[in-house]
Amino acid sequence: MRGVRRKIQHRDRLKGMNEVYLRSTRHGKDTLVAVCDYELLGRTLEGGKVPFKVSEGFYGGVPSAVEEAIEAMRRATICNLVGKRIVEAAIRCKMVHEKAVIYLGDVPHAQIVRL
Numbered sequence: 001m002r003g004v005r006r007k008i009q010h011r012d013r014l015k016g017m018n019e020v021y022l023r024s025t026r027h028g029k030d031t032l033v034a035v036c037d038y039e040l041l042g043r044t045l046e047g048g049k050v051p052f053k054v055s056e057g058f059y060g061g062v063p064s065a066v067e068e069a070i071e072a073m074r075r076a077t078i079c080n081l082v083g084k085r086i087v088e089a090a091i092r093c094k095m096v097h098e099k100a101v102i103y104l105g106d107v108p109h110a111q112i113v114r115l
Helices: 002-014 066-075 084-092
Strands: 019-027 030-037 062-065 078-082 102-104 107-113
Touching: 019 066, 030 066, 030 084, 062 066, 066 084, 078 084, 084 107
Parallel strands: 030 078
Antiparallel strands: 019 030, 019 062, 078 107, 102 107
């Protein structure tokens, strides 16, 4: 129970701070960066053909500023992005084309793969 309370308190501190969760992992020669807006972590998004789980195991990294996430994405070969804050930042930085964004209900999702 104490761990759950700590996570809730941590999320409450992040509200309004323009932050995201950032997770970076290496898979062979690839670097995978997963970023989600902080309020989406742990939620299941409806609105697509199948429910989309923003799982803590995949997206739950460290709380970061959007700018930090963008820098990590620049070094990555694969990126998975969920949420208005991070997807709009990626579009502004010309890392994602707005027509490449899909919507899970009203939540944007984008992927980047560098070959």
